Amino acid sequence: MSILSGEDATEVLRRLHERTEQGQLQWDIWREAVEYQASTENFHYYLKSRDEDDSPPYRLELWKRRTKPTGESDNVKVAEISTTDGAAYNSQLSRLYAAVKLSSIGIRDLKNDVLKDLE
Numbered sequence: 001m002s003i004l005s006g007e008d009a010t011e012v013l014r015r016l017h018e019r020t021e022q023g024q025l026q027w028d029i030w031r032e033a034v035e036y037q038a039s040t041e042n043f044h045y046y047l048k049s050r051d052e053d054d055s056p057p058y059r060l061e062l063w064k065r066r067t068k069p070t071g072e073s074d075n076v077k078v079a080e081i082s083t084t085d086g087a088a089y090n091s092q093l094s095r096l097y098a099a100v101k102l103s104s105i106g107i108r109d110l111k112n113d114v115l116k117d118l119e
Contacts, residue, residue: 006088009081013060013092016045020099023108027100036100041065044075047093047100050082054101057083058093 004012019025020038027047030037035048044063049055059082063075083090107113 004079017096027104
């Protein structure tokens with residue numbers, strides 16, 4: 001399921017990766033160590049290893065937050081981007097997954113964190 005065009009999906013993946021790398025989007029481990037979630041004002045993002053083995057294929061789900069007339073809120077799935085959708089997403093989803101995994105455990109710059117620890 002994807003309402004996003006290929007170009008739009010690419011831009012969404014690029015922006016999510018950028019915000020994650022800059023520390024502007026906080027991801028948390030969700031359910032298992034191979035599932036992550038982040039939220040913004042209007043959307044929830046779920047990223048997971050589809051086979052639950054911490055490696056490709058990956059799946060990113062976009063959920064829209066909405067408020068019902070009763071005042072209750074819920075979420076509606078509006079798009080899914082998967083490595084099975086095309087080779088163009090493989091490297092982007094892999095890069096995003098790696099950044100999200102490190103971010104969720106508090107690592108922003110793995111190389112420098114390791115080198116500093118080894119001083």
